[in-house]
Amino acid sequence: MGKGWCLFFLFWPIAAVVSCAMAPWIGWSFPYDNAQAASNLGIRIDGLFYLILVITAIVFVGTQAAIVYALWRGANNREERADCVHGNHKLELVWSIIPGIILLFLAIYQMNIWADFRIKKYYPEVAVKDPIAEVTARQFEWRFRYPAIGKKLQQKPQPDDLHSVNELHVPFGKPVMIQLRSDDVQHSFFLPALRIKQDALPGLQIPVWFEANKPGTYDLVCAELCGWGHYKMKAHVIVQPEDEYQNYLKTLTEQQFYDGLGKIAATENDSESEATEK
């Protein structure tokens, strides 16, 4: 009967490996086109993921096979008693040092990606100079505030700011930065296609940068429990070429400041906004 159990324990790792190997082909992998990230940083993150996947897959198969084989031998053991082994220092040193090196390598290897992602010193300069919008999460929607065309985003809302809800437009092919904040509880800005996630903490303003490398419409969801409507925070990020993006801002301006007479309402206090600039 022991051998039957060995087969039972063998079945499950095989099923796991087969389903993982199939995952990219049957759409069980990362979202969107061919499971490819829509940002260059995202592609590097995916690369790191696949590297870890290869390493862990080898360890997974190795350890599961070793267990099943050890069981198999144990089931066949007709000796009077088992082997009397208390341990083996050399073996234990080997299997501590090798994984130790691999883990340390992984830790150091990814530091670059993390630094480029989150450490302010490494943010792309163009993005930092000119944050594109302020993103405010609130129960249960996303609000966006862009500066008026030709101006810079200010800390405090300005009368000529442009506003939209649940639809963020960003230009294509260049790094952009947003200022993330929350009005009420904690939320999380999650752009699966770009592999971007950042919690929005009440009381903090967190700069987030990303660069989309493919135009398209991407889902923006909330990844931190923020109340009963958590699942409903549904928004889109629309990545488009620079000129379409500028057009969008123009239409937004028109919609917002249309005074009913076909003219765009004058935008006041230019000088003031100049003064409060960072």
Added chain:
Amino acid sequence: MSVLNPSPTGLQPILKPQAHHAPGNFITKYIFSTDHKIIAIQFLFTTLLMMIVGGALALAVRWQLAFPWESMPIVGPWLFAAEGGQISPEFYTMLFTMHATVMIFLVIIPILAGTFGNFLIPLMIGADDMAFPKLNMLSYWFMWPAIACFGLSFTFAGGPAAGWTSYPILADLAQAAPGSGTAQTFWLLGVTFVGFSSMMGSINYMTTIINMRAPGMTFFRMPMTIWGLFITAILQAFALPVLTAGGFMQVTDRLLGTCFFYPSGLVINNAAPTVGGGQALLWQHLFWFYSHPAVYIMLLPVMGMVSDMLSCMCRKPLFGYKPMVISMSAIASLGFIVWGHHMYTSGMNPAVGMAFMVATMMIALPSAVKTFNWTATIWGGKVQFNTVTLNCIGFLSMFIVGGLSGIFMAAVPVDVYFHDTYFIVAHFHYVLFGATLFGVFAAIQFWFPKMFGRMMNEKLGKTHFVLTFIGANGTFFPMHFLGMQGMPRRYADPYLHGYLEHLLPMNQFMTISAIVMGAAQILLFINIFYSMFWGPKAGRNPWNATTLEWTAPSPPPHGNFDVLPVVFHGPNEYAVQNGDHDFLMQTEQECEPPKPAETDENNDTDNEQETSR
């Protein structure tokens, strides 16, 4: 099954001084008992009962994910008559919050520390009871106010709905959501009571293990089970006060407006709280400073028990006893400095994130070492394929998956994608359900004869194992794929979002697996209750095991041992020649030395000396 002579030591048996009088009436004997064995059994039944509650809540969560907004079978029309039997999103949030709360605070932690800690510590170290029997009794009875608080919190609007992590502001301000009102205050109180209970337990365990070991039971002759429970008790004692303090701050925030956790300038439900000045991130540090060690509190005792059970069932000494102890201590100490990996996306200083990442990578190492050691313990053994072994292998097999998925999440850039998706849910279910519960099932089967004097049924046990193992993998493995596809956790209706629409069939498959797994637990309950009364009688040492508890009668009387046990060597002396036995009990003095180097080439002589303790 051989019954072992209890005193084969050749020494003059030392008659045991009768420590306390056996209690007389029913109440003092079975209800307000100070006997650690009775308290253990009380904990066992309470936690099993809570497991049913937690399981039902989990199935309700799964129901919604497989058949969104459809009336729950049986209870739906009765619970939500107003909504036509539909689950509301508020109710859904309450469901997973309470599922996690019950499973963690009322099932896993108390079944490990409360049941097995209580039952095994005095028996395995050769003491006649805990150091503080009354405190011990109190630690069980503090479970009930906790259960009452959690139970009461259901009755207030919404029920607690801020997740088991209770992140502010959602959990800190009553206006934040329907479930953030009084229900949340009661939830916090419940956690505090559970905390008191664990604290009393851990003080007791530490004192007992340090002071009450039988003669000859040095630290390095303690069974791995005791090491696991000992290190867990230390973790509890140092980490828990932080959570209690944090919880207390949340309660004062809620009731007195102290605003430790809420900053100025919030607008909640179109109204601004009048004061502010706090910091939401502070809670995350306090919470995870406890709750990260807590995940080891939920694992280390199982690691210890599995080490002992595997060695017994393979009739081999544990491979690398000292390295196992050292790796356990390493896990515990590293466990204190890696809490930040739960907060990679929280906006704390990214440089700190880097430091946490290196530490987290390193904590994978002792876990890996343990896995290799267990495999080596099986290697060359005479494996007995019974329920205990099967569950131990189930533990091992699932622990490997949970451990490996941890490496993805330790890698900060990758974790940024996976954080708060179903990948996390997969990970912790592999560890908590997969590893911990299989270890617990094995331990129940293994120590049942000592607890109740009868054996459990093997056929039922094996069927239960097979169904649970298949069900668990079918439920939890696909969660990795959900996570990869970016499905966030705690979503009542993921299909609302375009990129998740196609996930319904996968979720339905998982729900069916979960139902199979849930149904399988009925077999466990039948097995326990049937065997308690009608199982075949067990002798003192039905498994031919070596540790002290097997020298006592089954079940042990009040005061445990007939003679004070004296210990002569380490805990896992199997594969020796001892008359017609292949094992040497810790109380046995002499045996023919095992013939070295005959059966194993790796076993060089200096190593033999080193380990023969």
